[in-house]
Amino acid sequence: MKNRIMYTAAIAAVMAVLALACKKSATTETTPLERQDLQATSAAAATCTAPGWASQNGGTTGGGSATATVVTTYAALKSAITSSSVKVIQVNGTITIPSGGRISFQDQSDKTIFGSAGAKLVSADQTKDNSGIIYIKRCTNIIIRNLIFEGPGAYDTDGWDNATLDACKNVWVDHCEFRDGVDGNFDIKNTSNYITVSYTKFTYLKAPKAGGSGGSDDHRFSDLIGSSDGATADRGTLSITFARCWWASGCVARMPRVRFGKVHIVNSLFNSTASKSCVQAGFEANLLIEANVFESVKNPIDLMDNNSTAVQSKNNLFTSVTGTSAGNGVTAFTPPYSITTLGNSSVKSTVTASTGAGATLSGNTCSSF
Known part of the structure; x- marks a missing residue:
């Protein structure tokens, strides 16, 4: 018992x-929202090592392991970007930028903006004053990752690019896609320095609008480095690496067009059949064009007015191209960094892979170099 x-x-x-x-x-x-925040915190904990020029001048780490602020609306996105106390931002879903609502991201440092899978920032305005998605000025130590920037299509009204870097230092743009910008997709200017653009895709999927006041009926000009030949303050700056990027369908020119800068274009793919010129070597440009693939394009390397400092073509693969593809016979700068360089036979498969160029990640995860 x-x-x-x-x-x-x-x-x-x-x-x-x-x-x-x-x-x-x-x-x-x-709750679902709490799980979302936990996922954001986990994603934000990834602290990656920037390759290329962004590894110099102390490196580029963005907001580091700070807890992410999750945004799903334009108001929340603008508030988070313009707040210097918010260090990591996670964008979920599609956010539409209203006409005239281009976001001004100025005078900040140590910040990461990244997208969850499929995150997209969209602008539908083609006017001179009200177009564009984001303008980044006088910012330092910034990471932008895994976001699609979608404009309404090219229209030469002297409007705005999807995104612009102006007088920024140590910026790493990684695994993004820039498409259908009004004036261009992504420009870098005004003494910006120590910039790396990696695993990023540039494309135009919408037909250009003709009849703009700027005079070009087809302004699908993707990326401009340096604003003018007269911007001599850019001398000694505009040190930029484009690594494992993809200039894809619809790009006509400026892939990129460079003035003044020491620009390393490495392991990237150019295959826009709409192309008229790919890499354009402008005034005092110092270009190292290394181990890239140019496929079915016109003028892979355009020497323009032959006033560049150096244009060196090294180990590139040219397939079914027409026009100019040689450098100017002058050896370019030697990069002060080490970067894993693929053989040109591996470039296309790497860049076009499921986790290759574009917003192909699940969030704020590190790229493979």
Whole structure:
């Protein structure tokens, strides 16, 4: 009898413990929003090492492992970007930039903006004053990753690019896609320095709009480095690496067009059949064009007015191209960094892979170099 009483008491104790555990589990289960925040925190914890020029001048780490602020609306995105206290931003879903709502991101440092899978920032305005998605000025140590920037299509009204870097230092743009910008997709200017653009795709999927005041009926000009020949303050700056990028369908020119800068274009793919010129060597440009693939394009390397400092073509693969593809016979700068350089036969498969160029990641994860 005594043993039976003790056994019954033990069973009762076990049941009580199990009931308490179940109750605790039920009361501490995370809600969908909490799970989202936990995922954001985990994603933001990735601290990656920037390759190329962004590794110089102390390196580029963005907001580091700070907890992410999750945004799903334009108002929340603008508030987070313009707040210097927010260090990591996670963009979820598609956010539409209203007409005239281009976001001004100025005078900040140590910040990461990244997208979850499929995140997209969209502008539908083609006017001179109200177009564009983001303008980044006088910012330092910034990472932008895994975002699609989609404009309304090219229209030569002297409007705005999808994104612009102006007088920024140590910026790493990684695994993004820039498409259908009004004036261009992504420009870098005004003494910006120590910039790396990696695993990023540039494309135009929408037909250009003709009849713009600027005079070009087809302004699908993707990327401009340096604003003018007269911007002589750019001398000694505009040190930029484009690594494992993809200038894809619809790009006509400026892939990129460079003035002044020491620009390393490495392991990238150019295959826009709409092309008229790919890499354009402008005034005092110092270009190292290394181990890239040019496929079915016109004028892979355009020497323009022959006033560049150096244009060196090294180990590139040219397939079914027409026009000019040689450098100017002058050896370019030697990069002060080490970067894993693929053989040109591996470039196309790497860049076009499921986790290759474009917003192909699941969030703020590190790229492979």
